[in-house]
Amino acid sequence: MIRHLRILEFALSTLLRQKTKNFLIVLIFCFVVFTLASLLFLTQALKHEAEGLLSHAPDMTVQRLSAGRHAWIPVSYATAIARIPGVKAVVPRLWGYYYDPPVGANYTFMGADALPAEVSNMIEGEFFKETDRFGCIVGRGIAEARLLDPDDILPIKGADGTLIVLRVKGIFRSDSQLLTNDLVVMSPENFRRIFSVPEDLATDLAVRIPNTREIDTVALKILERLPDTRPIGRDQILRTYAAVFDWRGGIMVAVLGGCLAAFVVFAWDRASGLSADERRTIGILKAVGWETSDVLELKFWEGFAVSVLAFITGTLAAHIHVFSFGCALFAPVLKGWSVLFPEFTLRPHAEALQILVLVFLTMVPYILATIIPSWKAAITDPDMIMRQ
Numbered sequence: 001m002i003r004h005l006r007i008l009e010f011a012l013s014t015l016l017r018q019k020t021k022n023f024l025i026v027l028i029f030c031f032v033v034f035t036l037a038s039l040l041f042l043t044q045a046l047k048h049e050a051e052g053l054l055s056h057a058p059d060m061t062v063q064r065l066s067a068g069r070h071a072w073i074p075v076s077y078a079t080a081i082a083r084i085p086g087v088k089a090v091v092p093r094l095w096g097y098y099y100d101p102p103v104g105a106n107y108t109f110m111g112a113d114a115l116p117a118e119v120s121n122m123i124e125g126e127f128f129k130e131t132d133r134f135g136c137i138v139g140r141g142i143a144e145a146r147l148l149d150p151d152d153i154l155p156i157k158g159a160d161g162t163l164i165v166l167r168v169k170g171i172f173r174s175d176s177q178l179l180t181n182d183l184v185v186m187s188p189e190n191f192r193r194i195f196s197v198p199e200d201l202a203t204d205l206a207v208r209i210p211n212t213r214e215i216d217t218v219a220l221k222i223l224e225r226l227p228d229t230r231p232i233g234r235d236q237i238l239r240t241y242a243a244v245f246d247w248r249g250g251i252m253v254a255v256l257g258g259c260l261a262a263f264v265v266f267a268w269d270r271a272s273g274l275s276a277d278e279r280r281t282i283g284i285l286k287a288v289g290w291e292t293s294d295v296l297e298l299k300f301w302e303g304f305a306v307s308v309l310a311f312i313t314g315t316l317a318a319h320i321h322v323f324s325f326g327c328a329l330f331a332p333v334l335k336g337w338s339v340l341f342p343e344f345t346l347r348p349h350a351e352a353l354q355i356l357v358l359v360f361l362t363m364v365p366y367i368l369a370t371i372i373p374s375w376k377a378a379i380t381d382p383d384m385i386m387r388q
Contacts, residue, residue: 007294007301011298012301012305015305026309026313029366031314033315033358034314034318035318036358037315037318037319038318038329042330042346045322045323047241049347050238050241058207059207059208059209059234060206060231060232061237062077063204063229063232064228064229072202072203075200075201077226078091078092080226081207081225081226084222084225086211086214087207089207090207091206093110093205095109095203096191096195096203100146102146103142105145107184108182109184109195110183110191111185111188111189111192113187134166134187134190135168135169135186135187136167136186136190138154138168139184140172140181142182142184148168148171150169151167152167153165154167154184156194158193159195164190166186215235282295282374285298299370299371302370303367308363310362311358315355319348
């Protein structure tokens with residue numbers, strides 16, 4: 001143990017004798033680790049947020065397709081689906097998108113007679129009553145963009161050109177922005193007036209299936225009875241979100257490929273050969289009695305010390321960047337593009353597999369690039385090395 005500690009001490013002293021060179025190496029290495037770790041942490045955190053949000057989503061959503069596009073679905077389809085064994089409830093839903101020219105953003109409109117208790121608790125104010133047919137609840141982003149307070153009016157232009165004036169009865173709280181930032185909840189009657197939707201049509205159907213193992217079977221039966229529909233399970237939505245985040249993360253890696261390529265060239269340069277001073281040092285150590293294993297251990301500790309310092313620094317910087325500053329450098333690309341995108345705090349969620357992948361992508365190549373050329377010099381005759 002004392003022998004290994006002495007070799008480690010000598011390796012650290014060797015690194016300190018070349019402060020400027022090793023500082024630049026650590027700086028480049030740290031930036032590469034910071035970039036990769038930020039992308040991994042942000043992608044995993046967004047996946048975790050999506051899983052949490054979709055945990056209360058319907059077990060299955062049934063849409064109607066027309067010419068390959070999402071179309072209005074007849075409410076009568078709910079009765080046919082409710083007769084399928086394994087289906088507990090089918091609820092028609094009304095929702096859609098509305099473009100607001102003054103803000104230049106798309107709002108999400110939803111028609112509902114009432115809200116679930118957990119959603120009602122997110123509202124600052126009171127939800128519209130059944131007798132108040134022109135009341136609505138707006139998200140925090142819309143309220144800030146339109147400078148709205150409770151009892152203010154929100155004019156909306158319907159599909160037929162008619163101006164419909166809604167009165168704000170409540171505003172969703174800021175802690176629910178991820179769900180409600182661009183949301184406007186109104187009565188079903190107003191929703192149908194704005195979008196000119198007949199009484200017998202809905203946007204889609206939310207299907208409740210208590211036994212999740214029967215979801216695939218129910219989906220097949222729905223397609224048999226209603227071939228113009230598209231059943232979408234909750235797991236399919238989760239996989240879609242995961243694929244989107246992975247795809248966008250891959251785009252960022254491709255955009256930052258120049259930095260990664262520079263690191264690869266740097267590691268390759270390290271592996272291609274040693275400097276004259278490094279070869280001379282190895283020759284002297286061999287001449288004074290060091291074994292080849294001792295030289296390799298020395299170079300291992302040098303590469304390990306540099307890579308660990310850069311890895312820890314880059315990972316901590318990435319953690320602070322993602323979970324304290326909202327990953328300001330990369331979040332706009334991975335989150336998407338939206339005028340009213342909500343502000344929310346990401347929760348740390350990293351898996352051991354991610355850390356291992358990061359280690360194998362950064363530390364392992366650098367340590368190998370340090371040991372391989374040293375091994376070539378260590379097995380060479382010391383006298384030949386010193387003559388060179």
